[in-house]
Amino acid sequence: MNEIEITGTDSNIQREELKHSFGFKGGYLTELWQNIVHLKSKNGFDAIGMATQSVLYGDSNVFASTSEFNANALMYEVTNRALKRINGYQFDSPMVLLDQIIPQLYQEAKEITGIDHLNINFLYNALSSIDNALWLLYAAENSISTFRDMIPIPYKTALSHQNKKIAIMFQVSYDMSIDDIVKAADNGYFIFKIKTGFPGSPEEMLRKDIQRLTEIHQALKAIKTTQTPTGKLYYTMDANGRYPDKKTLLRYLDHARTIGAFDHILLYEEPFMADNNENVSDIGVLIAADESIHSEKDAYTKLNLGYGAFVLKGIAKTLSSTIKIAKIACDHQIPCICSDLTVNPILVDWNKNVAAAVAPFPSLGMGIMETNGDMNYKNWTTMKARHPYPTARWANAINGIFELDDHYYEKAGGIFDIPIYYRNLFKPRP
Template sequence: MNRRNFVQNIGTIAAMTHLQPQQLFMPTPTDSPKTIRITRTASNFEREKLIRPFGFKGGFLTELWQAVALLESELGQQGIGLGTQSVLYGDADLFARHSEAGGNAFMYALTEKALQLSKEIPFTTPIDLIDKLLPQVMAEGQKITGKKDLNPNFVYNALISVDNAAWLLYAAENKVKNFDNLIPQDYRQALAYHNNKIAIMYQVPYGMPVEEIKKAAQQGYFVIKIKSGQPGTQSEMLQKDMDRLTQIHTALKDSPTSQTKNGKLIYTIDPNGRYEKKETLMRFLDHAKKIGAFNQILLIEEPLAESNEEEVADTGVIITADESIHDEKDALRRLEQGYKGMVLKGIAKTLSLSMKIARLAHQRQVPCFCADLTVNPILIDWNKNLAARLLPFPGLDMGMMETNGDMNYLNWKKMQTYHPAAGASWTQAKNGVFELNQEYYQRSGGILEPSTHYQQMFSASR
């Protein structure tokens, strides 16, 4: 698409959504990207303990491995990419079958295999690389884990650091200095907005004390993301989820906020696909109505099992698709079932896939937001760069993203020092939002700048 047509389309988007023109960004057209050939790879990882067991998908994590991948091209350019491993998110069944460290070892081994395979694949954009790697890495993942029905999300999660390194290598090879110009031409319309603020989805896992949730509201957080789908049978899960919603709503129902039009907090519910039937979900929503919480529920993330084909358009609330989206075909299937939003996880299912889903959602005028994977501070800003460029979520005058590392990592303050823009204003939550200024967009949140900490992990590997 030429620049004239791109500008015309941007104008159409602005008219349709009543956006201010200055909030839509038109990146400079870039030359055709170079063909990149990888000649050297390396990897490492760090184990980061969590403050308390972190519960979702019916299980609990106690630590998260931070995978680090290096890709070097034949021209000597490098990309050092990061990935946070979450086996419980990637394949809950695999997680339950093995020790926590054992599951992480499987995923790290798959990352190393993907790095080796990348040396055989010339590419122009990281999207091309991931498309070619995915079927091979899926086959290798099945061999490594011994699980023929390995969930694709496990494979995507193993590819995060590789994908991240590929984007940095792509930037170095093509002399790209900011995120706007990093986005390949075919995906720029979907990511052309510049939000001034991003609402932070404050995550509430199973075991979080109510006093901590109340404190978060007092600190200004106004989008409360409640993890449901608790351990147990379907009936036990439902009862626990209803009791938990009652507990949280009783504590927060009178908490005020200046960030919403009606002055009330917003709830989002995330069962992570634990509800086997729509009937169970509807009973949960009936309970929400009974206790007066329903009108504060903005959306429900991926409530039903991936295999569930029931229509959800009549639930009375926005249902968004997350785990079940492994490609554009899956996204279309969910839209046909009445799903009204898409969850983007550039830090869990690769930035490459997220750009594809963002483009599809933009074409269908379906809203998106970015969810977290309890990632490290640098990956938060990779996710933030994506969230910053999406159209404001309906019901909010801003973008929306989840981040929960600060409340879960034992060594969070030390991890923050690894960020090239540590201490910058856009890394700090203020009244429940990230405020994004001109410097943020100029520096792309610091993600394209080197991190001394991660560079030093490979200083002796040449």
Template sequence: MDTRAARFNNNFYPEGKTRSKSIRIESVDSYFEREPLISPFGFKGGYLSELWQPVSYLRADSGNHAIGLGTQSVLWSDAGIFSSYSESGGNALMYLLTERALQMLKNTSYTSPVDLIDALYSEIYQYGIRITGNSSLRKTFALNALVSVDNALWLLYAKENGIRNFDQLIPREYSSAFSEKHERVAAIPLISYNVNTLDIRSQVQQGYFFMKIKIGQAGSQQEMLQKDTERLTEIHNVLKDIRTPYTQSGKIPYYFDANGRYEEKETFLRFLDHAKKIGAFDQIAIVEEPFPENCEMDVSDIPVRLAADETAHTEADTVQRIAMGYKAVALKPIAKTLSMTMKIAKAASDRSIPCFCADLTVN
């Protein structure tokens, strides 16, 4: 282990942190599978044709072992890396970060995965900057690479401590953020750029009543706005007269995800103006990440609820977005690790900001 890994090992635990059972990682391994998609999946102005599914293996000196699964999404985590490399090249770079993290964990000890995530993420993020040659690498690229590793850490932690359900898994300091219990869970279909209206109608007929619609299509800002408004009109014409017993208005709610494609507030307001013009505005429940990460402005004057997603990398980023006027947070344990998601959920819960799960496409 090099000196960087050794320094990392010394910083696993914050001062004053109570240690419980210590788990020593004796050996590690990794693998990945390439999953071709039935059809290209369009969002963020690009298209995916396959998903890499990394597998992380950890074995403790007690003999217990755990296998953590993940899903890589280079386009979601850093569109700049996706456009700078081939699809396989971008995935290979992310997988190198996963392998690096596993090698750093070999022959180290931990008591809780949450104690590891900040130091592990910090090292892997810097490593990602070096191997991509991109000093502006998005934080989510490193977090996405750590998901299978973090999952393996949690599963090994559960085995070592005799934990058999998710509620027991959550550390006490984060339990308040996960205390709400729902009687029902709604399945929300994802309508990407190339889903046709016949398929949308079929989804409603199958019982789906809450639509997540990708906006922010490819092209210049003017071209994007034109495509998005035409797409909204097309979808609204299919859904506007359909009724559901699951909403107060009886109408199908719309959940838009722009993935940071709108560079100016004025452009996004023009999209909302079009929604008002065609009678779709009142059906907008939430809009996720309309603006890019570097667009740090007050959004409290926008007349719909905005949710932070990619820009809420960590709990500190989450607090910043809430201060800017974002009124919801999308949780992504499959994209940002369960450990970081717990921290993000706690930061939002402490400020009375609702969270919802809107994770990556998985196998």
């Protein structure tokens, strides 16, 4: 592969308001910043990468330490520090470049935020726009035009599938009405991702989580679907690391059994707080790791604790780190799903490329991913119009799935086609 020298960097930000306060991880968001960067190379190529910032996801302590605006500004500052650091760098692999800069940037991010025990996810989120731009620059320099060809040889097997269907996890936030949940089922959605970990003490959290599951299951239990082998709708839960211990989780699952919801649970994402190292192999339901895996070492740790699935989040934790996690999952034959970060429409297809390339989920025979921007952004229609292929069949949900055809794979979901709207954010200065 060609050696690439970065000769110019720039950045921009767009603040996108949400329709309503969006609750998860014990907090609430009102807007999400779209972090956009521009890289130029010595050989005359350039690339525009983007990411959706979510400080609440990255580190809830940073989010709670200041205003929502200031928290976003702190993450954007980390991005700009990284851009300054890589200007003039030579590289032949985005993965190697990121590995080189992360240790020092992590220390700088601690200084910028004032949080000594900063969650590394904060840094990965801040680097995601740069990582995307590095991959696009790498592709341009090496005449690559498909996602499959962009993946380095050691990782190709893990990302070699071409799923024809991607099941969409429909996100159910703390405050979504039951009517809206039922409407989603009527519109064909058949996997419901239920946000658990309500704000409050562990006992308050569990009580509210149990009440919420009861309401949801009561509304959905009689609805059937043709998309699953059993005809049942499925649930996934995501506590975003809010449960203190296995005992608390088992009380929740016991309640699920009592009301008849347990057999509908496909998996439970990231239930425990960061310092919990309990083995989950005896819980009786598939437990998936998300926030707690940032590196290959983390992935092996979770495997040893009985975690049976990985949640890939290339749009939040960089494609470079995600590729490594996907390989470990493939090597150990455990399934992967792709989770969202309420990202913009173009990033939905970055995420979709990964969901399309990993092995299909065993009990469904298709990939699984979450996307919830359409239900949360105030200006989603305008944002969607900036996608290179906004009306393509594969770009729009049909009966709870994305249907992927040859055109999708030829165009890689449009990630290599940077719309003029984003190019105009970086017009040459006079």
